[in-house]
Amino acid sequence: MLVEKNTPLQDCNTFGIVASADTLVRIHSAADVQEFVASPHYRGRKVFVLGGGSNIVLTGDVTDAVVLKMEIAGIAAIAQTDSHWIVEAGAGVLWHDLVAWTVEHGYPGLENLALVPGTVGAAPVQNIGAYGVELQDRFYELDAVDLASGQSFTLDAAQCAFGYRDSVFKHVPASPVGTPVAKVQGMGLAGRAVITKVRFALPKHWKPELGYMDLQRKQSDEAVEHPSAQQIFDWVVAIRRAKLPDPAVVGNAGSFFKNPTVTDDQCRDILAREPKIVHYAMPNGSIKLAAGWMIDACGWKGKTVGNAGVYEKQALVLVNRGTGENSVTGGEVMTLAGAIQTSVYERFGIRLEPEPVVL
Structure with a gap:
């Protein structure tokens, strides 16, 4: 756990808005989150979890919350079932890097989500989606740390309560802040937990998702009857780059x-x-x-x-x-x-x- 004071955030948000964080803590493992919970830097203060900064608008300096900058790395295929490969990624991994890794290593299923900005840890919060696929379609389970107790816990898809650009992590329950997750009443973990790792179930019997007109047009233009995951990945990248600005160039x-x-x-x-x-x-x-x-x-x-x-x-x-x-x-x-x-x-x-x- 690395604690920084008065840290500029302009390079930490893809809009490029000038702001700073009174306290920023760099997180490289679940143990770092647990150390933070037990440290004097927390003591019940509000927490803002920052991944790639691709889904935030800063309207001023962050002075009323501790910023947890998620930098947990690592991607690996860790298990398999009769029908799926289970791939795990750290919360700080860039989402597109995960998608590229899965396609490169022969684990299809995420290719329609290529070039979606942000990090792996933020993806379940938003239940990201693009070109006919949502994260919940490929989700297996995630690990998180309870900010009240410091205990690690695991949630499956049903417990994450996924909806359109929605999840349990975007809702605050009626239970007071500081209530351990195990005792939280009602749907909602906003401000109560930090996602550290996410696991995905990627289908062995894969079929391409081609329901969107842009992909159908690419398929027709290239006369490909049965596109591979790599081809769909390449098409999605080309489509998004033609339509959307690169945050590195235009915030x-x-x-x-x-x-x-x-x-x-x-x-x-x-x-x-x-x-x-x-x-x-x-x-x-x-x-x-x-x-x-x-x-x-x-x-x-x-x-x-x-x-x-x-x-x-x-x-x-x-x-x-x-x-x-x-x-x-x-x-x-x-x-x-x-x-x-x-x-x-x-x-x-x-x-x-x-x-x-x-x-």
């Missing part, structure tokens, strides 16, 4: 808004007014609407407010138009986001919900 937090879901009746009502709106039927009978399409229809693509802008190639992505010390502020990002939400609501009657955590 951003990926998709800024969740795609809203509505009932079939609500969708028919919207289609009567907006027949071109992009929508997808979900297995549970609800309809998912394309937030990016709605934002674009409201005329926001390419627009700028202060140093915050809407990406020219994908209206779902907000970007940093500033540089260096003149970087975008969290306030500018949230002002732009609020204006977009107002426009979409006034036109479509839909309230868009931001994906990133706002601090």
Whole structure:
């Protein structure tokens, strides 16, 4: 465990927002988390877990919480069943590095999630998803440390309560802060636990997921009847690079808004007014609407407010138009986001919900 004071965070968030952490603790193992829980640096203070910084908007310096910077490394195939390989990765591993490793080593199943930003430890919190695959589809179990007791524990998929960009780690239960996880009542572990390792069940009898038009177009263009996991990985990488800005070049937090879901009746009502709106039927009978399409229809693509802008190639992505010390502020990002939400609501009657955590 390495403790740092007054640590700059501009390089620790993909938006490139200038901010600092009063106290930052670098975590390289579950034992480091346990040491932190027992140390005077904690003593019941709020904790903010920071992975790759790809899903946060900092609206100021972090002074009211200890930042735990997750840097737990390691990827390995650790077991297998009749139908799956079990692959384990440390919480600090970059998500794309894990996906590339699995494809390279012959363990398919994650290729549709290539180039999703962030770390392995953050992936279950958000239940990340892309091109027809969500993390919950490949999840096996995870290890975490209880911030009240310092004890390690393991959760399976049901205990993680996955939903659309949602999990048990995004909800706070009624139990007071400091209650051991074993005694927490109600769904919610936000601020109560730190994920240290995640394990995935990758199918031995693999079938490609080609439900999205972009992938079908790639398949048609390259005349590949039965694409391999490597080919799908390459297609997803090419598609995402063509549509989305590289955070190393243009600061951003990926998709800024969740795609809203509505009932079939609500969708028919919207289609009567907006027949071109992009929508997808979900297995549970609800309809998912394309937030990016709605934002674009409201005329926001390419627009700028202060140093915050809407990406020219994908209206779902907000970007940093500033540089260096003149970087975008969290306030500018949230002002732009609020204006977009107002426009979409006034036109479509839909309230868009931001994906990133706002601090």
